[in-house]
Amino acid sequence: MxxxxxxxxxxxxxxxxxxxxxxxxxxxxxxxxxxxxxxxxxxxxxxxxxxxxxxxxxxxxxxSKFQSWQLIVRYGGQALALGEHEDFKSSTGFAFALDVVSGIGA
The missing domain is CATH 4.10.270 (Myosin, subunit A)
Known part of the structure; x- marks a missing residue:
């Protein structure tokens, strides 16, 4: 040591x-x-x-604070690695919508 x-x-x-x-x-x-x-x-x-x-x-x-990047990294990264581009688009779209709704709510 x-x-x-x-x-x-x-x-x-x-x-x-x-x-x-x-x-x-x-x-x-x-x-x-x-x-x-x-x-x-x-x-x-x-x-x-x-x-x-x-x-x-x-x-x-x-x-009002969501960590939407975790959603993209976990599910979007998995979908992108498997070549499922539609799942990647839906996970990033959901994360974006979550950010917009929390921003409006805040």
Whole structure:
């Protein structure tokens, strides 16, 4: 296992991963501090209203966000590999329609 740390690519991977981990920790601490300042500054009623608005926005975003590319990769890619071009067209058409409907709904 010592020879792993002699590899420049592995050390670069560890260094970049540590940057990502530290930035996540800093972002979490900053988020908690932001909540604390907002709670103190707004008071109980306004802070509750802020939490309700934020929760509603996240729920609406989660309901209206579809990952239609997964449909194309999974079913369209399979159909394309088998040479079934009509199935590929129908899967991409359905994904496009899903995107349009979710965009209009949002």
């Amino acid at each position: 010592k020879h792993w740390f002699k590899d420049a690519h592995f050390r670069s991977l560890l260094k970049n991963s540590s940057y990502l981990a530290v930035s996540k920790v800093v972002a979490a601490i900053a988020g908690i501090a932001t909540l604390a300042f907002a709670g103190r500054g707004l008071g109980v009623m306004l802070f509750g209203m802020l939490v309700l608005i934020t929760s509603y926005a996240k729920a609406a975003s989660g309901l």
